[in-house]
């Protein structure tokens with residue numbers, strides 16, 4: 001007979017985190033999608049007690065969620081690592097104001113770049129913003145840590161960063177389920193000195209932040225989130241996140257200082273631990289974050305060879321790291337992703353390829369247009385840059401054949417401002433909005449131009465055509481490219497020939513759209 | 518008692534239901550009272566690219582990934598992906614590749630290949646019947662549950678019946 005498991009579920013790190021946040025009484029949660037973070041909001045939206053939304057972009061999401069915290073309820077913002085760059089403006093000053101209801105900033109890093117344009121390590125943001133960082137090592141820990149993060153946020157009056165990675169977000173574990181505990185919302189308070197960050201007030205708050213760091217450091221020394229596991233005296237690891245799991249499997253006899261509250265650093269604990277061990281090794285994924293700091297403590301330890309700073313750490317690398325070797329990888333041939341057969345994006349790329357234009361690209365499924373044999377997309381840096389790269393490249397080469405492409409979700413996220421800028425600064429060219437009626441790359445999330453909310457409820461639909469006209473485009477055409485190739489090619493040729501700023505909205509729904517009604 | 522951990526690697530290409538296959542096994546192992554860890558890939562990689570999912574269960578499991586040469590079972594859903602995944606198998610590990618054509622024969626809709634292959638795998642695992650059924654009920658919505666149960670049961674007898 002199967003054992004009693006009614007209070008258990010097999011959940012991913014993202015699902016577990018959502019469940020833990022619900023248990024902790026979370027009231028408001030906002031995000032813009034981004035692998036590997038997307039399922040956090042998707043799962044939170046299933047709880048009727050939580051007010052959830054897909055926001056227009058990460059800056060907006062951060063501000064709405066943070067304001068709910070200032071309003072006195074527990075709130076959460078979630079993003080992928082690069083999403084945090086977009087939210088950095090509110091983030092940096094939210095550290096000064098502090099919170100009212102607990103506020104947790106969930107950031108999912110992507111070591112190995114399974115689905116990302118870079119491999120930035122969010123832990124540095126802790127130092128930069130002076131906010132604490134929690135790092136769970138498993139889905140069960142993600143669930144537990146998010147509750148702890150809310151408590152720490154309220155106790156120390158600070159936003160708390162909960163740093164996940166792809167392997168935590170997208171791995172599953174059996175976890176225990178509990179019930180929800182909700183605190184009554186606090187009243188809306190007018191506290192000008194805390195929440196109006198003009199220089200006079202901000203100077204005082206900066207001092208508060210520095211004092212808070214000292215208190216957080218004292219907490220780091222005591223908290224059980226930083227756990228010493230006493231084992232062999234001859235070998236010990238200072239480690240965090242998924243690296244802990246890999247090591248524990250292969251070196252079960254070793255001693256461990258497992259950091260769950262990574263920043264501010266628990267200097268005393270680190271010193272004590274490294275002194276008690278003959279060979280102390282720091283094992284951390286990506287940047288030498290702990291390593292650089294431990295060098296300043298003057299303790300004896302070794303760390304991974306710099307070659308391991310690239311990519312994610314894998315179980316098979318642990319031995320080489322422990323032995324101080326360089327990273328050796330056997331190249332394996334794996335199948336690259338590509339646009340689906342019948343995807344409407346294909347048509348635009350086949351037209352652009354024939355014309356031989358430089359195509360300023362953006363991020364989404366259509367970025368796959370850069371792969372051979374299509375090879376018809378020539379830049380991709382960050383969201384919104386399909387619009388702004390058309391302008392900048394033309395400033396360098398006014399006579400060259402240049403166009404820009406951007407997806408519908410990406411245009412709403414950060415293409416609009418670029419279009420206003422182009423119109424205002426008299427830039428020319430054609431911007432293609434590849435409107436497949438969804439955020440396809442991240443699994444098909446709604447956005448303002450779909451007219452549906454995160455819960456698939458109808459809402460005001462953003463009219464892209466009217467919007468582009470209002471931004472100042474000279475021509476805005478909307479066309480379904482499928483089964484319409486001649487007409488599409490004629491339109492493109494006409495707009496390219498014109499000395500104007502044009503937008504062509506190429507509109508056809510993605511085949512993978514599924515609604516959960 | 519030794520901490521016996523069972524390591525399984527699932528692989529194929531986007532759209533073949535690889536993640537669902539490891540999902541069924543994960544829930545079943547949990548219902549059977551084991552500690553379970555599983556890894557998978559989402560996003561960009563799913564667009565027709567190689568997809569891989571690792572499942573590990575036992576008394577205590579730490580790593581969500583199976584190391585090279587450590588898999589007890591390999592379930593590969595696509596012939597071209599097999600050479601890439603083969604190195605995960607340990608010496609004496611079970612490669613269920615030979616069952617792929619037979620599994621294809623017992624299904625009408627290619628989408629059900631995952632359930633069929635899990636059925637084959639189930640015949641090698643010590644997870645109890647009730648846990649498997651509970652898992653299928655968790656993973657499949659009402660409309661397709663009975664069909665998947667039937668495929669699972671049929672595929673489980675492929676091991677001896679072949």
Ligand SMILES: Cc1ncc(C[n+]2csc(CCOP(=O)(O)OP(=O)(O)O)c2C)c(N)n1
Pocket residue numbers: 032033034035058080082083084086117363364365366383406407408409410411434436438439440441442
């Ligand atoms: C700042 C930032 N946020 C989120 C992401 C993750 N992301 C990559 S592409 C994309 C959206 C793609 O949607 P769309 O523009 O509609 O193109 P589609 O994939 O549908 O073709 C998202 C959310 C990112 N790369 N950067």
